[in-house]
Amino acid sequence: MGVFKREDYKLKFDFNYMMDEFIEGEGILEKELKAVDFKSAFEKVKNARGKGMQCWSELPYAKTSDIDNIIDYAKDIRRNFKYFVVLGIGGSALGPIALQQAIKHLHYNELNPKRRNGPKIYIEDNIDPERMSALLDMIVPEETLFNVITKSGNTSETMSQFLIIFKILREKLGDGACRNIIATTDANKGNLLKIAREENIKTLVIPDGVGGRFSELSPVGLLPAAVAGINIKMLLSGARYIDKLCSSSNIYKNPALMAAVQQYIAIGKGKNVSVMMPYADSLKYISDWYCQLWGESLGKAVDLNGKTVNAGQTPIKALGVTDQHSQIQLYTEGPFDKVITFIAVEKFRTEVKIENITSLKDLDFLNSSLNKLIDIERRATEYALKKAKRMNRTIILPEVNEFTVGELLMFFMLETAYCGALLNIDTFNQPGVEEGKNATYALMGRVGYEEKRKELEVNLIKNPKYII
């Protein structure tokens, strides 16, 4: 790419079709933007940086030696293992999956070893027994490095996966089992850490103040990325670049703040759905990562004053152009309840020409390239939605590479933090998952959950008439 100029890879945010100027009667007026107290939200986020649960904002500024350390681990793994498996769920899996898909070959594991030039990678974020069994069909455990990722060190799903794998490794490798595991977890607490210490398992630390959904730029995401051969320094550089661009409290200079303010206004106008629709297969799983970030951060029962608000905007993953043939009918004609975010890629990493060699003149309009067609279809869809007065906005990436993906991740994390501040909620907790966790413990017979079990025994009785 010649000399790398950061400016050439700047993410752009196009919000034309959010504005009333373009979707009259359904859009946002400039005066509505001004009426939002975005300066307070900006200050709130800025002042909390590096404190409490907002240490994620400092991850792009990690010490070089820490990053080099991860890169060294990754080199070792690439040299010594044929398979690399992440055991994790939620934030411990969504980021690694997204990054892998964005940067590496779309059929990475199927490439021949020489071209792949690194271990096969499996990211296991479920406890479906058929899935675990399918994984075990694919790998040779002795030749596999298992990266167990859980911040708390107690996540039931991840610890179950770990126990299954640990037993297999122990049977095959005896005391050497520990060499096939790296635990990414808290520095001081949790069951995984205890086991790691006891069993001499190598650990990587997830810094304090970094929640799962904000952890992709920590060792959680960096080790799997580096193992795949992804340039993690460039990733962090992109994150720092956009972070700097977003250091202004002027919404016209801070794209993440502008984006958040508009979403906040849109929520107020009844848009309870946020569709994330990249026009690139490589960015497909960025949507999944975004869905956790946006959904879990903003979906809150109470605000910071304890008032019941049942806040939140439901995120949806979509893929352009694929979902034009699935969801666009609904987006165009259905309820006015959505904000649609396109992600556009200006330059794909390859070009594929289309040439009509049949005798059908009617297909001559396709004499072009897939590159041009996908770009035109995105613009056509954007236009059709605008014409139907549906709020939509576009994030433009000059190309998909480590730098721009770093920008994208940081952009969304900042937007989320700003939007949470505007909604006056705790963006960084997740109290709503406790009930399900406790019910699981109770039903699994965990000691200490006897009361909960009694509650369940009474309450799980159903009316047989309502099962048909």
Add this chain to the structure above:
Amino acid sequence: MGVFKREDYKLKFDFNYMMDEFIEGEGILEKELKAVDFKSAFEKVKNARGKGMQCWSELPYAKTSDIDNIIDYAKDIRRNFKYFVVLGIGGSALGPIALQQAIKHLHYNELNPKRRNGPKIYIEDNIDPERMSALLDMIVPEETLFNVITKSGNTSETMSQFLIIFKILREKLGDGACRNIIATTDANKGNLLKIAREENIKTLVIPDGVGGRFSELSPVGLLPAAVAGINIKMLLSGARYIDKLCSSSNIYKNPALMAAVQQYIAIGKGKNVSVMMPYADSLKYISDWYCQLWGESLGKAVDLNGKTVNAGQTPIKALGVTDQHSQIQLYTEGPFDKVITFIAVEKFRTEVKIENITSLKDLDFLNSSLNKLIDIERRATEYALKKAKRMNRTIILPEVNEFTVGELLMFFMLETAYCGALLNIDTFNQPGVEEGKNATYALMGRVGYEEKRKELEVNLIKNPKYII
């Protein structure tokens, strides 16, 4: 499985937690069910069977000779080709993907050839140039059967893919190129059919009156399934079985009708989001298929009287337990705007034990199996949602196999048809996608779209202030 008894594989519909009896103040009362004119909706769907765009309902009753014909084709392909590629988008891809994932090994393409016992399969439902290039890295075109699927024979994306592949095949195989292609399309019209006739390409017919999203039980879905070694007769048998179960106008005897009536009531109560959340990786892409079916069928601007209604309920794909760590916080605490559908699997096709061999007693509660854990987590989540008074319902499959997946597909198609009838809309058209298609033609310079191009030239001008 011993003697196959259909009753043992009956799909069950559990709607306890839709009812006010369980989620007081937020649920449905029995009298609300009775107040819906579901008998009319039932009759409307019943009387339209096999007419207009409702011929999908007759697909499970296809002639045995037609099905045998597809099976014979599939046998030939399995014998003669190393790779099988579907070129299609929307309904031409979502069904094949869903079925493949449900029935076959989760890493099917990565299996060694002997265990896979069939060609590698790629289903290509996008026009991303990087994706096409990645596909071409994976296959040897001369050893590949390309199944081009488009009902209209004019879908821009599919025809572009076809042109690219056709040129490659022609260069490599000359006139023999036609032997590597099967076109699944309309019997009488469209560009693909014209080319097929001219180039001597084999065709399979998509019957009249079957729209893309209702076509999985036609040759669209059946050929790819049979090529993968899926028992398509069993699939159709399951569809017929549930169809029969749903032949009553009594909602307590017709699960699809009951489901539709409740969704209709829920929409009326402001639940504009429908989450589809199977607890099985094998059913993950059933959600994608459902999202097109539900979204595109019910998302309509006008009703049958021409009145503007902007109907629709936005479908969301989720996966249990994975999305408990991503979306459940929002579902539990966020807006009361959702109906959540779980799909439960009673018996997985394998068992994976969990055994705690570490010294940590605190993990002993996991001494069990993934099978038990995933089931308990689903019930715990269901309970937590119920406690938070969120509407949720569960479809129970005794096992995932061809028969039960046939039931599931038919169940959702019937539910969709009933719900569309209740909403008094045209369930089977998609007028909202025309604007985007036409804009694409115009921007690609297609003859006949000069006026549209002028319209776009004026209207695509943006305000540079709104791009930051």
